[in-house]
Amino acid sequence: MQSNNNILIAQGGGPTNVINQSLVGIINGEKNKNSNIIGAINGVRGIIDNNFIKLSKFNDVNLKKIQNTPGAALGSTRDKPDEKYCHEILKILNKKKIKRFYYIGGNDSSDSLRIISNYVKEKNYSTQCIHIPKTIDNDLVKNDHTPGFGSAAKYVAQLFSGINYDVRSLPGVYLGIVMGRHAGFLTAASSLLRKLSSDGPHLIFLPEYSFKIKDFLEQVKKIYDKYGRCIIAVSEGIQDNKGNLISKKIIQNNEYDAHGNIQLSGSGVLGDYLSNILKTKLKIKRVRADTLGYAQRSFLGAVSEVDQKEAYNIGLMATKFSIKTSSPFSVAIKERERFDAKYNIKIIMNKLEDVAGKTKVMKKEFYDTKTFNVTKKFRDYCLPIIGKDILDTLSII
Amino acid sequence: MQSNNNILIAQGGGPTNVINQSLVGIINGEKNKNSNIIGAINGVRGIIDNNFIKLSKFNDVNLKKIQNTPGAALGSTRDKPDEKYCHEILKILNKKKIKRFYYIGGNDSSDSLRIISNYVKEKNYSTQCIHIPKTIDNDLVKNDHTPGFGSAAKYVAQLFSGINYDVRSLPGVYLGIVMGRHAGFLTAASSLLRKLSSDGPHLIFLPEYSFKIKDFLEQVKKIYDKYGRCIIAVSEGIQDNKGNLISKKIIQNNEYDAHGNIQLSGSGVLGDYLSNILKTKLKIKRVRADTLGYAQRSFLGAVSEVDQKEAYNIGLMATKFSIKTSSPFSVAIKERERFDAKYNIKIIMNKLEDVAGKTKVMKKEFYDTKTFNVTKKFRDYCLPIIGKDILDTLSII
Numbered sequence: 001m002q003s004n005n006n007i008l009i010a011q012g013g014g015p016t017n018v019i020n021q022s023l024v025g026i027i028n029g030e031k032n033k034n035s036n037i038i039g040a041i042n043g044v045r046g047i048i049d050n051n052f053i054k055l056s057k058f059n060d061v062n063l064k065k066i067q068n069t070p071g072a073a074l075g076s077t078r079d080k081p082d083e084k085y086c087h088e089i090l091k092i093l094n095k096k097k098i099k100r101f102y103y104i105g106g107n108d109s110s111d112s113l114r115i116i117s118n119y120v121k122e123k124n125y126s127t128q129c130i131h132i133p134k135t136i137d138n139d140l141v142k143n144d145h146t147p148g149f150g151s152a153a154k155y156v157a158q159l160f161s162g163i164n165y166d167v168r169s170l171p172g173v174y175l176g177i178v179m180g181r182h183a184g185f186l187t188a189a190s191s192l193l194r195k196l197s198s199d200g201p202h203l204i205f206l207p208e209y210s211f212k213i214k215d216f217l218e219q220v221k222k223i224y225d226k227y228g229r230c231i232i233a234v235s236e237g238i239q240d241n242k243g244n245l246i247s248k249k250i251i252q253n254n255e256y257d258a259h260g261n262i263q264l265s266g267s268g269v270l271g272d273y274l275s276n277i278l279k280t281k282l283k284i285k286r287v288r289a290d291t292l293g294y295a296q297r298s299f300l301g302a303v304s305e306v307d308q309k310e311a312y313n314i315g316l317m318a319t320k321f322s323i324k325t326s327s328p329f330s331v332a333i334k335e336r337e338r339f340d341a342k343y344n345i346k347i348i349m350n351k352l353e354d355v356a357g358k359t360k361v362m363k364k365e366f367y368d369t370k371t372f373n374v375t376k377k378f379r380d381y382c383l384p385i386i387g388k389d390i391l392d393t394l395s396i397i
Numbered sequence: 398m399q400s401n402n403n404i405l406i407a408q409g410g411g412p413t414n415v416i417n418q419s420l421v422g423i424i425n426g427e428k429n430k431n432s433n434i435i436g437a438i439n440g441v442r443g444i445i446d447n448n449f450i451k452l453s454k455f456n457d458v459n460l461k462k463i464q465n466t467p468g469a470a471l472g473s474t475r476d477k478p479d480e481k482y483c484h485e486i487l488k489i490l491n492k493k494k495i496k497r498f499y500y501i502g503g504n505d506s507s508d509s510l511r512i513i514s515n516y517v518k519e520k521n522y523s524t525q526c527i528h529i530p531k532t533i534d535n536d537l538v539k540n541d542h543t544p545g546f547g548s549a550a551k552y553v554a555q556l557f558s559g560i561n562y563d564v565r566s567l568p569g570v571y572l573g574i575v576m577g578r579h580a581g582f583l584t585a586a587s588s589l590l591r592k593l594s595s596d597g598p599h600l601i602f603l604p605e606y607s608f609k610i611k612d613f614l615e616q617v618k619k620i621y622d623k624y625g626r627c628i629i630a631v632s633e634g635i636q637d638n639k640g641n642l643i644s645k646k647i648i649q650n651n652e653y654d655a656h657g658n659i660q661l662s663g664s665g666v667l668g669d670y671l672s673n674i675l676k677t678k679l680k681i682k683r684v685r686a687d688t689l690g691y692a693q694r695s696f697l698g699a700v701s702e703v704d705q706k707e708a709y710n711i712g713l714m715a716t717k718f719s720i721k722t723s724s725p726f727s728v729a730i731k732e733r734e735r736f737d738a739k740y741n742i743k744i745i746m747n748k749l750e751d752v753a754g755k756t757k758v759m760k761k762e763f764y765d766t767k768t769f770n771v772t773k774k775f776r777d778y779c780l781p782i783i784g785k786d787i788l789d790t791l792s793i794i
Contacts, residue, residue, distance in 0.1 A: 015566040017559075039794070053794065065792030071562030073794040078567065162414075162695035165468025169412040170475065174691065193697070268665010268688060291665055293687030294571065298559035300590070302698055395462030397436070397450065397470040 005033070008098045009055065010040040010047065011072040011134075012105030012112070016148030017303045018311035019134045022104050023074065024067035025315025026132065027055055033319065038096075043077035043105075044112060047089050067312065070298045072104075080108055086115040093127045100128045100322055104315075106135035106146070110330060111357030117328035130318050131330035131352055134311070136297045139183035141358045142350045144333040145385055147314055148297070150307030152179075153189035154386035155299045156233075159292065161193035164200045164231060168396065171229040172286025173220065173278055174200070177271045179296050181237040184208050184362045185382075186296065188374045190233035192383055196396075200231025203372045207237030208361045211246055216274070217281055219372050224284060236270060236291075246270065304387035310345065317347040330355040339377065343384035402430070405495045406452065407437040407444065408469040408531075409502030409509070413545030414700045415708035416531045419501050420471065421464035422712025423529070424452055427497075430716070435493075440474035440502075441509060444486050464709065467695045469501075477505055483512040490524045497525045497719055501712075503532035503543075507727060508754030514725035527715050528727035528749055531708070533694045536580035538757045539747045541730040542782055544711055545694070547704030549576075550586035551783035552696045553630075556689065558590035560628060561597045565793065568626040569683030570617065570675055571597070574668045576693050578634040581605050581759045582779075583693065585771045587630035589780055593793075597628025600769045604634030605758045608643055613671070614678055616769050621681060633667060633688075643667065701784035707742065714744040727752040736774060740781035 007030050011019055023039075030037050037055040040046035053074070058066070066073050081089065093101055093116075103113045110131045117129035133140050136152035156178055167174050178187040184206030191201055202223040205211055223230040238246045247270040271289030278287045310333065318331040332355070334346040366378035404427050408416055427434050434452040437443035450471070455463070463470050478486065490498055490513075500510045507528045514526035530537050533549035553575055564571050575584040581603030588598055599620040602608055620627040635643045644667040668686030675684045707730065715728040729752070731743040763775035 011566075015563055058794075062792060066794060069562055069792055070559045071564075071793075072566035076566040158697040159692045162467045162697040163691055165466055165697075166412055166691055166695035167468075169408075169469035169473040176690075268669050268686075272665050288691060289665075290690030290692070291688065293573075293689075294560055294563055294685060295556045295687070298563035299556055300559040300562075301555040395459060395466055396468075397452075397455075397463060 004097045004099060005035045006096060006098050007035040007037045007100050007102070008040060008093065008096070009037065009074070009102045010043050010104070011074045011076050012043040012103060012109035013076060013078070013134070014106070014136070014297055015070065015072040015076055016134050016136055016297050017070045017151035017299070018147050018307050019104055020069055020071070020073045021067045021308050021311035022132050022134060022147055022315035024063045025312040026102050026319055027058070027063060029316045029319025031056070039074045042075035043079065043109070044081055044085070044089055045077040045079050046075070047092050048085070050092070070300055081112045081115070083115065086112060087119060090116055090119045090123070090125065090127070094125050098127050100130060102130045102132055102318065104132040104134055106133070106137070107140065107357055107359060110140070110352065110355055113328070114352050114356035117352055120328070128322060128326050129328040129352065130322060131355065132315055132318055133330065133332060136186060137180050137183050138185035139360045140332070140355055141360045142332055142335065142355055143360070144335045144345065147307060147311035149185065150304035150310070150385040150387065151302065152186055152296050153192065153382060154304045155296055155302040156186055156189045156292065157192035157386055158302055160190040160201055160231065160233060164194070165396070167200065167229050167231055170286070172288065173224065173230045173232070173284055175232045175234060175271055175275055175287070175289040177234050177236050177289070177291040179292065180207065180235050182207055182359050182361065184235050184367070187233050187235040188362065188366065188378055189382060189386070191374045192379060192386060198227055201233040202227070202230050203232045204374055205232070205234045205238050205372065206362060206367060207235045207239060209367070209369060210241040211238040212241070213277065215372070217277070220278060221282055224282070234270070234274065304385065306385055306387045314347055321349050325349070328352040339380035401494045401496060402432045403493060403495050404432040404434045404497050404499070405437060405490065405493070406434065406471065406499045407440050407501070408471045408473050409440040409500060409506035410473060410475070410531070411503070411533070411694055412467065412469040412473055413531050413533055413694050414467045414548035414696070415544050415704050416501055417466055417468070417470045418464045418705050418708035419529050419531060419544055419712035421460045422709040423499050423716055424455070424460060426713045426716025428453070436471045439472035440476065440506070441478055441482070441486055442474040442476050443472070444489050445482070447489070467697055478509045478512070480512065483509060484516060487513055487516045487520070487522065487524070491522050495524050497527060499527045499529055499715065501529040501531055503530070503534070504537065504754055504756060507537070507749065507752055510725070511749050511753035514749055517725070525719060525723050526725040526749065527719060528752065529712055529715055530727065530729060533583060534577050534580050535582035536757045537729070537752055538755045539729055539732065539752055540757070541732045541742065544704060544708035546582065547701035547707070547782040547784065548699065549583055549693050550589065550779060551701045552693055552699040553583055553586045553689065554589035554783055555699055557587040557598055557628065557630060561591070562793070564597065564626050564628055567683070569685065570621065570627045570629070570681055572629045572631060572668055572672055572684070572686040574631050574633050574686070574688040576689065577604065577632050579604055579756050579758065581632050581764070584630050584632040585759065585763065585775055586779060586783070588771045589776060589783060595624055598630040599624070599627050600629045601771055602629070602631045602635050602769065603759060603764060604632045604636060606764070606766060607638040608635040609638070610674065612769070614674070617675060618679055621679070631667070631671065701782065703782055703784045711744055718746050722746070725749040736777035
């Protein structure tokens with residue numbers, strides 16, 4: 001064991017609304033241990049570039065503000081380190097005598113950390129690698145849910161609830177494209193603030209189930225005939241029965257203009273495509289499509305207070321667990337066995353290799369393939385995560 | 398004068414987050430006069446279709462919930478009545494012995510009401526026509542601002558503030574397309590929660606000023622070179638120097654696919670187009686475009702408490718003004734002369750014909766054509782309308 005107390009923290013991947021809660025949770029936990037706390041600017045990129053900042057200097061008032069701010073306060077990176085890159089990182093960690101390296105990130109970041117921790121073992125170095133989960137996609141295995149998801153889910157739920165009242169006023173079809181390339185959790189969250197059985201979203205399409213235009217048209221027609229309106233949540237990651245992304249197929253089939261300017265690789269394509277199919281095939285005039293965009297992970301003012309608290313505590317608990325072990329680990333919210341009891345979470349340690357780089361998808365019991373919608377079980381699982389109920393204050397005529 | 402006390406209320410045009418505040422303001426005001434309060438379902442369409450609802454029956458608890466709910470509780474319509482349609486409406490109003498007709502709506506709705514009120518005079522009928530303003534576009538003349546705008550502005554400001562922290566974490570270019578076909582108020586509101594001089598949006602493009610690709614590229618390059626990132630707010634209504642909508646030009650120039658399915662008339666086109674220009678001409682890799690969509694007028698949970706209160710009071714005050722006069726009128730928030738004093742609004746009556754069907758645009762002093770951004774004067778004008786400050790709780794490292 002090294003006698004020093006140098007601690008490094010970095011943030012990786014797409015930022016969230018509460019990633020700074022975890023950061024400050026770690027800082028406060030390590031402050032209690034009188035550690036010398038260092039931050040790497042822009043994730044692992046900052047380690048390679050020797051771009052560090054002293055984090056011990058921030059006082060409680062500063063830290064309180066930082067933890068409430070969306071985005072990654074230390075900056076993030078999309079760098080996906082290969083073996084050589086990881087080797088380079090380790091050399092620097094060793095040179096700077098880093099006792100513990102906390103990396104806050106999702107699937108990719110945890111996988112980088114796994115590679116680094118393997119080198120640590122191989123070289124007989126002493127840096128402990130600790131993964132702190134965050135992802136709005138909620139797709140880490142052995143995690144009941146991940147910090148960042150609750151706030152993104154709340155934003156999506158509030159957006160679709162508002163849209164529900166909007167489309168009641170001016171009937172038609174509304175399509176909202178939601179983030180989530182492999183897992184449908186965030187798209188499913190669009191359902192959470194439904195109040196009446198006639199409330200939208202009436203249909204939900206997830207990446208876990210192959211998307212057929214025939215089903216899509218049939219289901220929309222059924223709902224539209226019944227209510228005179230239809231609200232649909234579609235994951236950006238929907239695929240055909242061969243696993244090809246629908247959005248990729250649209251872009252490939254599409255024509256370029258003569259000047260080569262319009263490449264249509266932007267985000268509006270899937271929504272526009274599906275909306276035009278409804279207009280042409282079902283002859284519905286009023287069809288609107290929105291692609292929800294980056295506000296899903298960063299919108300200021302829709303944060304879940306449950307998500308905030310959990311993100312902070314998961315950072316803080318990691319600093320406590322690190323006293324018990326010097327092995328690498330990934331901290332997590334333990335998977336609940338039942339969703340009908342009082343909401344109560346437990347923070348645990350997972351083995352890093354059990355979590356790193358793996359993808360969790362929606363449980364089968366969370367989705368009804370007959371109604372193309374989520375089940376009560378999903379709502380029971382997910383509702384407590386988005387925080388306090390705002391629906392009791394609302395009513396239609 | 399008729400001896401009866403039948404009062405009709407209808408809601409028209411795009412719904413907002415606070416249009417039901419005005420509705421309940423009118424109901425409560427008329428309840429005090431022991432009126433028989435009737436609602437038309439789906440705006441003027443409900444009058445023609447004989448689709449009415451008794452509003453006197455709702456108690457205070459119901460009304461409190463209805464006023465907090467986004468969307469038009471009575472339903473709305475996009476019908477733009479012609480002379481014959483207006484004539485038909487008037488016949489029914491007269492047959493139902495409607496003493497006062499309150500129509501909550503924007504430019505088009507106020508113009509329909511103007512036509513109806515002219516017929517009232519011509520036929521010597523006694524229905525009083527009262528226009529209650531609402532529009533997220535904020536483009537009614539002789540109104541300091543309109544109910545609905547404050548909440549939409551708050552949503553747009555919060556979204557861009559969150560994006561600001563997101564893009565600080567993962568640098569690149571972000572383009573957000575904001576609603577507002579003729580007036581740039583809502584796009585300009587993207588600036589309201591900037592805190593540091595380096596905060597985005599760094600560039601704002603409005604429909605009031607002709608859009609030149611050359612300027613656009615130059616300005617983005619300048620900001621990107623300076624900060625390594627650039628956040629841009631673009632109005633959906635930007636036009637070339639001949640007054641042609643840029644989005645319309647893109648759709649017209651675009652190719653259709655062989656199956657005729659992809660018509661690209663959806664909402665993602667302008668953002669994707671501008672984003673691709675930046676990628677190809679400036680060789681910037683990370684460019685993201687979002688089109689903000691319908692959440693701007695309906696998002697549940699970003700409502701401005703100032704907007705709520707004003708929308709309610711404007712409905713309530715209209716019922717009080719109606720005691721003083723039997724002429725048609727449009728109620729309004731009086732235009733402030735100074736924006737640096739304590740925020741204080743006054744509700745007044747305008748002549749209906751002075752407001753109806755006219756469009757207000759941004760004052761010249763609100764926009765700086767050199768920096769392609771809004772002025773301090775605009776922020777002084779607009780900040781109080783979005784309600785309480787949430788920025789003091791935030792910080793970056």
